[in-house]
Amino acid sequence: MIRPVVSPLLEAKNRVIIALDFPSGPEADRFLSHWDGRDKPFVKVGMQLFYAAGPTWVAKLVETGYKVFLDLKLHDIPHTVAGAVRSVASLGVDLLTLHASGGRRMMESAREGLEAKGGANRLQLLAVTRLTHIDQKVLNDELEVPGAVRDSVLNLAHLAQLSGMDGVVCSGEEVSGIKEKIDRQLLTVTPGIRLKGQDPRDQKRVMTPEAAIQEGADLLVVGRPITQAPGPVAVWEKMIADIQETGRDDHERAT
Numbered sequence: 257m258i259r260p261v262v263s264p265l266l267e268a269k270n271r272v273i274i275a276l277d278f279p280s281g282p283e284a285d286r287f288l289s290h291w292d293g294r295d296k297p298f299v300k301v302g303m304q305l306f307y308a309a310g311p312t313w314v315a316k317l318v319e320t321g322y323k324v325f326l327d328l329k330l331h332d333i334p335h336t337v338a339g340a341v342r343s344v345a346s347l348g349v350d351l352l353t354l355h356a357s358g359g360r361r362m363m364e365s366a367r368e369g370l371e372a373k374g375g376a377n378r379l380q381l382l383a384v385t386r387l388t389h390i391d392q393k394v395l396n397d398e399l400e401v402p403g404a405v406r407d408s409v410l411n412l413a414h415l416a417q418l419s420g421m422d423g424v425v426c427s428g429e430e431v432s433g434i435k436e437k438i439d440r441q442l443l444t445v446t447p448g449i450r451l452k453g454q455d456p457r458d459q460k461r462v463m464t465p466e467a468a469i470q471e472g473a474d475l476l477v478v479g480r481p482i483t484q485a486p487g488p489v490a491v492w493e494k495m496i497a498d499i500q501e502t503g504r505d506d507h508e509r510a511t
């Protein structure tokens with residue numbers, strides 16, 4: 257059966273999440289002022305900005321109407337992660353990451369921590385599978401994990417699904433496998449996005465926005481291709497227009 261999923265997160269304008277990798281709150285504010293008078297973009301606050309600007313700055317971003325993905329990549333013992341999730345839930349953000357490699361009990365504790373805050377909380381939990389700078393050689397030779405990157409990502413995504421996560425972070429290369437083999441309803445959030453011909457820099461598993469959407473990615477995370485562009489709003493608008501053109505904006509998923 258094909259069931260349309262109606263979620264504000266999956267409207268075209270929310271499917272490009274801008275990674276605000278800036279060293280301070282004022283620098284992030286200055287960047288966001290490019291959007292004055294326009295729809296607010298969905299933004300991601302990672303470790304660099306969170307450690308510099310703090311939870312109060314993040315809560316202010318939420319209060320002023322931004323959708324916020326807090327990318328803290330939690331990875332600790334279950335009790336500590338559950339406590340961290342409870343603290344984050346108070347900020348009103350939309351998405352939070354933790355590492356799937358923390359294991360099933362850690363992810364289940366995160367879910368329990370969130371439920372202890374009450375069902376009305378809109379926070380969705382995402383498990384990071386294999387970071388997008390990890391390639392085949394690093395996985396096998398440095399991390400000493402045997403097998404293909406894709407299989408490792410699929411295994412971690414399956415563990416995340418069994419542990420009650422709302423979605424996973426993976427590269428565009430693994431999205432279709434996750435949708436086909438694990439669960440179409442699992443939200444796939446995809447960094448490692450580069451425009452055609454752009455230098456991937458430290459990223460290894462990269463894809464263009466169009467290709468990632470065609471693979472079935474729900475949300476794209478884009479940092480430097482937007483934040484370091486001379487005209488960031490124009491790049492963001494073009495990505496959204498391209499997503500609308502693919503015709504997947506209303507996001508029908510087979511169940």
Ligand SMILES: O=c1ccn([C@@H]2O[C@H](COP(=O)(O)O)[C@@H](O)[C@H]2O)c(=O)[nH]1
Nearest residue numbers: 275302386387388447448477478479480
């Ligand atoms: O596997 C992952 C998980 C998270 N990220 C984050 O996404 C952005 C990507 O930034 P770019 O400048 O577009 O490379 C960044 O904040 C990462 O921390 C990721 O890249 N890969």
